[in-house]
Amino acid sequence: MDMINILTVFILAIFVGNEIITKVPPTLHTPLMSGSNAISGIAIVGAIISTKVGGELGTWLGMVAVIFATINCVGGFMVTNRMLKMFKRK
Amino acid sequence: MEYTNLAYVAAAVLFIIGIKRLGSPKTAQSGNAIASIGMLIAIIATVASFDLLDFKLIAIGMIIGSIIGATFAIRVQMTQMPQMVAIFNGFGGGASALVAASEFFTKHGTADLNTFISGTIILSVFIGTLTFSGSFIAFGKLQGFVSGKPIVFSGLQILNGFMVIGIVLIGTLITIGVNQDLNLFYGIVVLAVLLGVTLTIPIGGADMPVVISLLNSYSGIAASATGFVLMNNGLIISGALVGASGLILTNIMCKGMNRSLANVIFGAVGLEQETLSTDGKQINVKSSTTDEAAMILDAADKVIIVPGYGLAVAQAQHAAREVAEQLELMGKTVLYAIHPVAGRMPGHMNVLLAEANVPYDKLKDLGDINPEFEDCDVAIILGANDVVNPAARHDTSSPIYGMPILDVDKSRTVIVNKRTMNPGFAGIQNELFGFENTVMVFGDAKEMLTTLYKDLKEL
Structure with missing residues (x-):
């Protein structure tokens, strides 16, 4: 049941994504890409969990994952903000 | 645990609202801010849900990552944005792969490593690793470290074919539990790194928009796969959003060139022959001031x-x-x-x-x-x-x-x-x-x- 549940969530999320992303105009495609890229840094959640449950090796892998995912999140959101600031001013 | 999941739902909603607001230049900046708040909520909820976490370790990791990420984000020139996005994709994919690998090592040798878990782990490690190495090659090409021209050698496609078969075979062995030897797992990682490289080097500069979009999509799919490993809705939803976004952009780029995705990825070989025949035409131009x-x-x-x-x-x-x-x-x-x-x-x-x-x-x-x-x-x-x-x-x-x-x-x-x-x-x-x-x-x-x-x- 659990498996079916998360599969349902996954499929519905793809439909939602499809729906909202097709509405983004070409002008904003680069910020869309870097912004959604930052969202894929959500792997940081998994990274934090694996520093705890992973044992010695798992902890270190999790630690590297935390660094990678943070680079992805922080860098992604900041650079997107930098770009969008330019689009806002007229 | 209930509250944590609730927080993930909140984060996912904020991501969706954030992307929706990216639909207009006027609301886009606030959309990005909303999405980043979603991320913050997800992080805080995760940290708060485990009482035995090594906070010091996590804090150090996040500080290092923040400094690197912020430095990149502040220093990059707008002309260098493609390579910037490429390298961030790589880190995202790499993080997903590492999390899945960490799960593999933890559950290895226990009954927890059932077919579903090991299958999703393999998928996540494979896609995440391929995204990681492929993104770094794309970064190198755009930055000029690697030649921007298509790099092709005879037998490349055959080599790729063998690697894919190898990954599928090893992946199946591990997934159905016939043999979960650690060396097989390392084999998947090595093959995925190589495949990321060999799939990216033959793609020329002007086809980069497709590659970057595709890698963006992969980084999302890798995050989703990791979500399946951890049974975590937050990762699944966010990953699916990014995966969809990357695929839509890939599709738009391919349409912009009137080429199929397969042609962009595998087409570099044919291109050489075609160009030879058209080189003969001479064009007289008027040069002016x-x-x-x-x-x-x-x-x-x-x-x-x-x-x-x-x-x-x-x-x-x-x-x-x-x-x-x-x-x-x-x-x-x-x-x-x-x-x-x-x-x-x-x-x-x-x-x-x-x-x-x-x-x-x-x-x-x-x-x-x-x-x-x-x-x-x-x-x-x-x-x-x-x-x-x-x-x-x-x-x-x-x-x-x-x-x-x-x-x-x-x-x-x-x-x-x-x-x-x-x-x-x-x-x-x-x-x-x-x-x-x-x-x-x-x-x-x-x-x-x-x-x-x-x-x-x-x-």
Whole structure:
């Protein structure tokens, strides 16, 4: 049941994504890409969990994952903000 | 645990609202902020849900990551945005792969490593690792560390085929639990790294928009797969959003070139043969100066500027805006024509021109601008080539035949600025340059525009 549940969530999320992303105009495609890229840094959640449950090796892998995912999140959101600031001013 | 899951739902909702607000330049900045708040909520909820977490370790990791990420984000130039996104993709994919690998090592040898878990782990490690190595090659190509030209050797496709078969075989062995030897797992990692490299090196510079979009999508799918491993809705939803976004952009880019995804990824081999046959054509061009260009522009009412990758390379976006403003001051209408695959990533030209303070409503995409060329007096081509090649409309033997192009040749006069007569990425000469109504002004785009600006002022 659990498996079916998360599969349902996954499929519905793809439909939602499809729906909202097709509405983004070409002008904003680069910020869309870097912004959604930052969202894929959500792997940081998994990274934090694996520093705890992973044992010695798992902890270190999790630690590297935390660094990678943070680079992805922080860098992604900041650079997107930098770009969008330019689009806002007229 | 209930509260944590609730927080993930909240984060996912904020991501969706955030992306939705990216739909308009006016709301986009707040959308990005909303998405980042979603991320913060997800992180805090995760940290708060485990009481035995090593906070110090996590804090150190996050501080290191923040410093690196922020440095990149502050220092990067707008022209370098494609490689920036490429490398961030790589880190995202790498993080997903590492999390899945960590799960594998933890559950290895226990009953927890059932078919579903091991299958999703393999998927996550494979896609995440491939994204990681592929993104670094893409970064290297865009930054100039690796040749931007397609790197192809005989047997490349066969090698790729064997690697895919190897990954599927090993992955199946591990998944169904026949053999979960750690060496097999390492084998998957090694093959995924190699495959990321061999799939990216044969792709040339102008096809980069497709590759970056695709890698973006992969980084999302990897995060989703990791979500399945951890049974975590937050990761699954966010990953799916990013995966969908990347795929949609990939599709738009492929349509912009009238090529299938398979053709972009595996097409570099065929391209070489096709270009040889078209090299024979000689084109006589009229070379001219900025003085003359200024006089042509003086007589015009409607001017359309067509930026390409050459503009980005020369960092000429500010100079272009100055010329455009001068022309507007002289009472002329100025528009910008943006081809979907101009530059090295989706929307690359838009970001550059936004940086130079060009109002976004002056930037027109392919469908909107093409009818405008009919009554356009002067089209100024700045470092664009294949996207304005009329051969795409009529020459069935051309490698770019069928690609939707900007109909610049319908303008009364076309001024083309290029560094040299070197053909564009597709390796074909552009017949536009030899047209009756075309004038070539050779030189670096920035220098040319700066001189043109002076010439216009002196009129």
